[in-house]
Amino acid sequence: MNLHNGQLFWPTTYKNEENYPVLEENITCDVLIVGGGMSGALCAYTLSKETDLDVVVIDRRKPGFGSSSANTGLLQFSSDKMLHELIEQKGEQDAVYFYQLCQQAVESLTTIAQELSEDPEYRKQKSLYYASTREDAARLAREYEALQRYDFPVEYLEPQEIASRFAFTKEAALVTGGDADVNPYKFVQIMLKDAAKAGVRIFEETPLMRKTKTVHGFTCESEKGTVQARHIIFATGYENDFLAQQLGADINRSYAIATEPLPSLKTWYKEWMIWETKRPYLYMRTTKDGRIIAGGLDEDKPEAPLNDGIIRERGERIVEKIIEHFPDLSPEISHSWCATFGESHDGLPYIGEHPNRLGEYYCLGFGGNGTVYSMLGAEIIKDLITKGFHPASRLFTIARAVSL
Numbered sequence: 001m002n003l004h005n006g007q008l009f010w011p012t013t014y015k016n017e018e019n020y021p022v023l024e025e026n027i028t029c030d031v032l033i034v035g036g037g038m039s040g041a042l043c044a045y046t047l048s049k050e051t052d053l054d055v056v057v058i059d060r061r062k063p064g065f066g067s068s069s070a071n072t073g074l075l076q077f078s079s080d081k082m083l084h085e086l087i088e089q090k091g092e093q094d095a096v097y098f099y100q101l102c103q104q105a106v107e108s109l110t111t112i113a114q115e116l117s118e119d120p121e122y123r124k125q126k127s128l129y130y131a132s133t134r135e136d137a138a139r140l141a142r143e144y145e146a147l148q149r150y151d152f153p154v155e156y157l158e159p160q161e162i163a164s165r166f167a168f169t170k171e172a173a174l175v176t177g178g179d180a181d182v183n184p185y186k187f188v189q190i191m192l193k194d195a196a197k198a199g200v201r202i203f204e205e206t207p208l209m210r211k212t213k214t215v216h217g218f219t220c221e222s223e224k225g226t227v228q229a230r231h232i233i234f235a236t237g238y239e240n241d242f243l244a245q246q247l248g249a250d251i252n253r254s255y256a257i258a259t260e261p262l263p264s265l266k267t268w269y270k271e272w273m274i275w276e277t278k279r280p281y282l283y284m285r286t287t288k289d290g291r292i293i294a295g296g297l298d299e300d301k302p303e304a305p306l307n308d309g310i311i312r313e314r315g316e317r318i319v320e321k322i323i324e325h326f327p328d329l330s331p332e333i334s335h336s337w338c339a340t341f342g343e344s345h346d347g348l349p350y351i352g353e354h355p356n357r358l359g360e361y362y363c364l365g366f367g368g369n370g371t372v373y374s375m376l377g378a379e380i381i382k383d384l385i386t387k388g389f390h391p392a393s394r395l396f397t398i399a400r401a402v403s404l
C-alpha cells in the first residue's frame with residue numbers, strides 16, 4: 001500500500017538516520033516488533049529501557065518512512081471525541097480514565113523526549129480548540145465543564161478573549177495545557193537509534209511474510225531470514241487493509257503542508273496549536289524554525305492521489321484557511337503531502353493481545369492522537385508481556401472488533 005504521496009517535510013529535516021541491515025540469517029529473540037514507525041519505535045524504546053527482554057524490530061521499508069513521516073506532530077491529551085461525548089458513549093468511569101491515560105501518555109512522551117541522545121524538537125505547548133459554529137460553542141461549554149470537573153488543565157475563552165490574542169475571533173474556545181509538539185520523524189529515528197544502542201536489533205527492508213505458531217512462540221519468515229520469537233507485537237500502522245477491515249476501522253486520506261519559514265509569527269499568540277470542532281477539522285502548529293504545519297481536508301479514500309497537482313491544490317486551500325486566521329502572514333508552501341489515515345469507529349485505539357492467539361499483540365494507534373495512543377500501547381503491551389496484566393487493556397481490546 002502507498003501510505004503517502006507528494007513531498008514530505010519531516011524527512012528533509014534530519015540526515016543522521018541509521019542504516020540498518022536486511023535480515024539475512026535465522027535469529028531468536030523474546031519479542032519481535034513488526035513495524036518501525038512511531039508505534040514500533042515507542043515499543044522498542046520502552047522495552048529496551050524498562051525490561052531485560054531481547055527485542056528485534058523488522059520493517060518492510062526503512063523505519064520511519066510509513067505514516068509516521070506524514071504525521072504533523074501535535075501531541076494532545078484531548079481526543080477527537082470530546083470527553084463529555086465519550087462519557088455518554090462509554091460511561092463516566094471509562095471515559096475519564098481514558099482521558100487520564102492520554103494525559104499521562106503525553107507526560108511519558110515528554111520524559112522520553114528529554115532522555116533521548118538528540119533533540120527531537122519537542123516543545124511543551126498549549127492548544128486552542130475553537131468552536132467552528134455557534135452550535136458548537138454550546139458543546140465546548142459542556143466540554144469545559146466536564147474537563148474542569150475532572151481536573152484537566154483547561155480554560156474557557158469568550159469571543160473577546162480570543163480576539164484579544166489573535167486576529168480572528170470565534171464563538172468560544174478552550175485552551176488546554178499539558179500538550180506538546182514534536183518533529184515526529186526525528187523522534188522515531190532517535191528512539192530507534194537509542195534502542196539499538198541499548199541492544200535492540202533492527203532490520204530494514206525486511207517484510208514479515210509468514211508467521212507460524214510453535215510450541216514456544218512463533219516462527220516469522222521474511223525474504224532472507226527467520227525470527228523465532230516468544231512474543232510478536234504488530235505495530236504495522238494503517239497498512240494492513242485486511243486487518244483494518246477485520247477491526248472495522250475507517251481508512252481515509254488527509255492532506256498537510258509545511259510552509260517556508262516566516263519572518264515573524266508574533267501575531268500567533270504564544271504559538272499555541274490550533275484546531276477546531278468541525279469534522280474533518282483544520283489544524284495548525286508552528287515549528288522551531290518559524291514554519292507553519294497545517295492539515296485537514298480529509299477524504300473518504302484510502303490512498304493518497306498519485307497526481308501531485310491535486311495535492312498541491314489541496315495545499316493551496318489549506319494556505320487560504322491559514323490566511324483567514326492570520327491575514328498579516330504570507331505563507332508560501334514548501335512541502336505538501338497527502339497520506340492514509342485510520343480511525344476506529346469508537347474513537348479508541350486497538351491495543352492488546354489477540355483474544356485467541358496468545359503471544360500476539362497489537363499496537364494500532366488509530367485516530368487523530370495516534371502518537372499518544374502509540375505511547376499508551378507501548379506501556380500497556382510492556383506490562384502485558386512482563387506482568388500479564390494492565391488495568392487499561394480492557395478499554396482498548398481488539399476483541400471489541402466484531403470479526404476477529
Ligand SMILES: Cc1cc2nc3c(=O)[nH]c(=O)nc-3n(C[C@H](O)[C@H](O)[C@H](O)COP(=O)(O)OP(=O)(O)OC[C@H]3O[C@@H](n4cnc5c(N)ncnc54)[C@H](O)[C@@H]3O)c2cc1C
Pocket residue numbers: 003034035036037038039040058059060061062063064065066067068069070071072073074075206207208209235236237238239240254255256295338339340341363364365366367368369370371372374
Ligand atoms: C497527515 C497526517 C497527519 C497526522 N498528524 C498527527 C498528529 O498531529 N498527531 C498524532 O498524534 N498523530 C498524527 N497522525 C497519525 C500518526 O501519523 C499515526 O498515528 C502514526 O504515524 C502511526 O504510527 P505507526 O508506527 O503505527 O505506523 P507507521 O508509521 O505506518 O509504521 C508502521 C510500519 O510498519 C511497517 N510494516 C507494515 N507491514 C509490515 C510487514 N508485514 N512487515 C514488516 N513491516 C511492516 C511499515 O513499513 C511501517 O514502517 C497523522 C497522520 C496523518 C496521515
